[in-house]
């Protein structure tokens with residue numbers, strides 16, 4: 001019993017050390033973002049957003065022979081695409097999904113583990129918070145396989161963010177029901193996260209040369225093509241949609257944690273697609289750019305968010 005107690009103290013001590021270590025290169029951050037003014041662009045009030053998140057997407061595995069839809073989508077005139085989107089220095093899920101959702105660097109949201117202990121997500125919240133402040137009638141939805149995203153980042157602010165454990169195929173089915181039937185509600189902003197590519201990478205290897213890994217990308221490519229056909233039908237019906245495809249980190253060998261010096265881990269994909277919108281050219285995005293881009297597209301300008309974010313909108317002024 002005593003041994004166990006000593007051991008558990010030691011584990012807590014180790015975990016604390018790891019966190020202190022990660023934060024030691026962070027400049028001290030003082031929250032002085034007291035201006036909560038919002039400016040809304042009414043001409044963008046009806047716009048909608050679909051975010052497709054894929055865990056553990058190594059960028060060079062996105063190839064014409066593997067993922068023909070994503071390959072073509074990257075060449076589309078209405079698409080911003082980079083295969084060098086910068087991930088956070090802590091190259092695993094917790095810090096990166098947090099930066100994608102908050103627009104803030106891990107030094108600020110202080111998610112330094114996949115356990116989310118000691119985080120500052122109340123100070124650097126999910127971008128849903130600003131959308132709900134700006135237009136509370138809008139439906140913000142988050143459907144994820146890795147439930148930590150909803151439990152720790154999204155559920156406080158989202159209108160619908162289930163925390164039951166579901167697999168990727170269920171994420172896809174729920175997305176179809178939301179978009180096609182408006183069930184259980186009609187999403188204005190829909191965030192999806194698929195997790196099984198990461199698991200495949202850990203089991204077999206994150207590589208374009210690993211058939212299990214590329215086979216699963218092909219499965220996701222089918223999901224994305226199918227979701228895009230729904231969005232395109234809505235666009236033909238007069239709805240304006242921004243579609244983003246993002247990932248939290250790449251991978252190398254059978255892992256990705258602690259490999260920031262490896263470009264196959266440090267870089268991943270980022271897509272932004274919206275007809276008639278000009279995106280920045282020759283610009284390489286980072287995880288923190290997703291949230292400012294979404295808010296910009298939706299015509300929501302928050303002084304508080306702008307003060308806190310480390311990202312910029314990929315949309316050209």
Ligand SMILES: [Zn+2]
Pocket residue numbers: 055056092093094198248249
């Ligand atoms: Zn991950």
